[in-house]
Amino acid sequence: MPLVSYISLSAVLFTIGVMGVLLKRNALTIFMSIELMLNAVNVALAAFARHHGGLDGQIFVFFVMAVAAAEAAVGLAIFIAIFRLKKTTDVTEINLMRW
Amino acid sequence: MSLDTILASVASMTAICSALMVIWQRNAVISALFLVLNLGSVAILFLTLGGEFLAAVQVIVYAGAIMVLFLFVIMLLNPAPLKERFASGPVVTGLTFALGVLFVASLMRGVMSLAGAGGAMASVGERYGSTRSVGELLFTAYLYPFELAGVLLLVAMVGAVVLARRQAPGED
Numbered sequence: 001m002p003l004v005s006y007i008s009l010s011a012v013l014f015t016i017g018v019m020g021v022l023l024k025r026n027a028l029t030i031f032m033s034i035e036l037m038l039n040a041v042n043v044a045l046a047a048f049a050r051h052h053g054g055l056d057g058q059i060f061v062f063f064v065m066a067v068a069a070a071e072a073a074v075g076l077a078i079f080i081a082i083f084r085l086k087k088t089t090d091v092t093e094i095n096l097m098r099w
Numbered sequence: 100m101s102l103d104t105i106l107a108s109v110a111s112m113t114a115i116c117s118a119l120m121v122i123w124q125r126n127a128v129i130s131a132l133f134l135v136l137n138l139g140s141v142a143i144l145f146l147t148l149g150g151e152f153l154a155a156v157q158v159i160v161y162a163g164a165i166m167v168l169f170l171f172v173i174m175l176l177n178p179a180p181l182k183e184r185f186a187s188g189p190v191v192t193g194l195t196f197a198l199g200v201l202f203v204a205s206l207m208r209g210v211m212s213l214a215g216a217g218g219a220m221a222s223v224g225e226r227y228g229s230t231r232s233v234g235e236l237l238f239t240a241y242l243y244p245f246e247l248a249g250v251l252l253l254v255a256m257v258g259a260v261v262l263a264r265r266q267a268p269g270e271d
Contacts, residue, residue, distance in 0.1 A: 001103070001104050001107040001108065001111075001147065002214075002219070002220070003213070003214075003219070003220060004210055004211070004213060004214045005107070005111070006107075006144070006148070007210045007213065008207060008210055009111045009114065009115070009144075011203055011206040011207065011210065012115055012203055013114060013115065013118050013137075014206075015199045015202050015203045015206075016115070016118040016119060016121075016122060016199075017118070018199065018202070019122055019195060019196065019199045020121065020122035022195050023122065023185040023186060023187070023192060023195055024122060024185065024186060025181060025183065025185070025186035026127055026178070026181055028127045028130075028131075028169070028172070028173055028176075028178075029121070029122065029124075029127055029130050031169075032121055032127075032130055032131060032134050032169065033121070033122060035134065035138075035161075035165070036118055036121060036134070036137065039137070039138065039141050039161075042141065042157075043141060043144055043145075046144075046145055046148045046150050046153060047148055049148075049150075050148045050149055050150075050220050050221070050223070051219075051220055051221060052221060053221030053222070053223050053227075055227070055228065055232060055233060055236050056236070058150050058152070058153055058228060058233055059233065059236055059237060059241050061145075061150070061153055062153065062156065062233070062237070063244060063248055065156060065157070065160055065161065066248040066251065066252060067248075067251065068161070068165065069160060069164065069165055069252065069255075070251050070252050070254070070255030071255070072165045072168060072169070073168065073255050073256060073258075073259040074255050074258050074259050074262065076168060076169070076172045076259070076263075077258070077259035077260075077261075077262035077263040078262055079172065079176070080172065080175070080176065080262070080263045081262050081263060083176045083178075084265075088178065089127075089176060089178040090178075090181060091186070092186060
C-alpha cells in the first residue's frame, strides 16, 4: 500500500477517536477513544519511517506506547478514585471542580 | 496486487470498522473488545510496514497489558450501561459528525499534496524493523529518552497505586 493510504487511514482513525472523546458520556469509552487517537498517530509515524527508510519513526512509536501505558495506568486509577466518590462513570455527572 | 497490499487493505478496513464500533457501542466491555480488534489490525499494518518488533510490542503491551487493565477496571467498577448512545441530542451529534467529515477532508488536502511530492516507499533491507536493529538504535542514539521512559513508567506506577488506594480510617 502506498504512503498516502496509510496516512489517510491514520487521519480517519484519528478523527473517529476525536468523535469518541467529543460525543461519548462514559468516561471509560472516552479513554478508549484517546487510545484510538494515539494508535492513529502511531500508524502515521511508522508509515513515514518506512517512507524515509529510517528507523527513528519506529522508535517514536515505541515511546508513544510507553507514554500510553503510563497514561492508561494513571487515568484508570483516577477513574477508580472518582467512582468511589460519585458512583458513576458518566462524565456529565462528574462536576467536582464546579461550584 | 501483492499479498502485502491485500493484507494491508483488509487490516485497514477492519481497523476503521472496529474503531467506529468502539464509539457506537453502549456497553463499555464490548467497546473494549472492539478496541482489541482495532489494535490487532494496527499490529498487522505495522507488519506490512516492516515493523516486526513494533507489531510484537503492539500485541503484547497494547492488546495484552493495557486492554487487560481496561477490562479489569470496567469489571471492577461494573457501571450500568448508559441508556443514551451519545452525550448530546441527535442534532448536536449530527453536527459533530459533519465537523468530523470536514476535519478528515481538510487533512486529506494535506495528504494529497504529499502524494504530489512523491509518496513512494524507500527500499529497505531485510533487517529493517527487526528487534536487533531497533534495539541497537534504542540503546545508542536514544539511550537517554529510553531511560527517561523507564522513570516515567515508574512514576506512573507509583502514582496509580497512590490514586487508587483506599483511604485508611483515621488517615486524612
